[in-house]
Amino acid sequence: DAAGRVALLAWLRAEGSTWRCWRRVNAHCNPAGRRSAWPDPGGTDVSVLLREEAASIHPGAIVYPNVRWGSGCRVGAFVIVGEPCANGEPGELVTEIGDGANLRSHTVIYSGNRIGAGFNSGHGVLVRECNQIGHSVSIGSGSVLEHHVTVGDRVRLHSNTFVPEY
DSSP: HHHHHHHHHHHHHHHTTTTTGGGGGGGGGHHHTOOOOOOOOOSSSSHHHHHHHHEEEEETEEOSSEEEEOOOOOEEEEEEEEETTTOOOOSSOOOOOOOOOOOOOOEEEEETOOTTOEEEETTOOEEEESOOTTOOOOTTTTOEEEEOOOEOOOOOTTOOOOOOOO
16 A cells, blocks of 8 residues: 555665665565564565665566665666675675666676765676776676776776676
């Protein structure tokens, strides 16, 4: 119902995280399938609410816990955001995606990344963990950005580019 929907949105905003859309979980179960103390949204699918609020997320995308979206983000089919690093736990590291990001199909962004506004990924981009990516950055299709890399503002990495760690 509408009251449950409003209460759930207020609660999600207060939490500051959109992880509840991970694998389109039901509003009253967390990703591990355990019961939680979330407000009852009256049967509303949380991922639908989140897509309406901050980002347009394709139903085939996977968003792990602790991902923070800027406004107006678009996430294509088969995109994975917040993938945990080796031996890491889902949601262990915060992943931030800036306003107006456009993540095209088959993009994988590991956890711990901080990505600025206006980010664009081509199809099949891999961004490993713990990178700092500036504003208005474009990474072309098939490119790989390894871990712990800093990319400045207004950078364009063309298709099939490999950027090693550090």
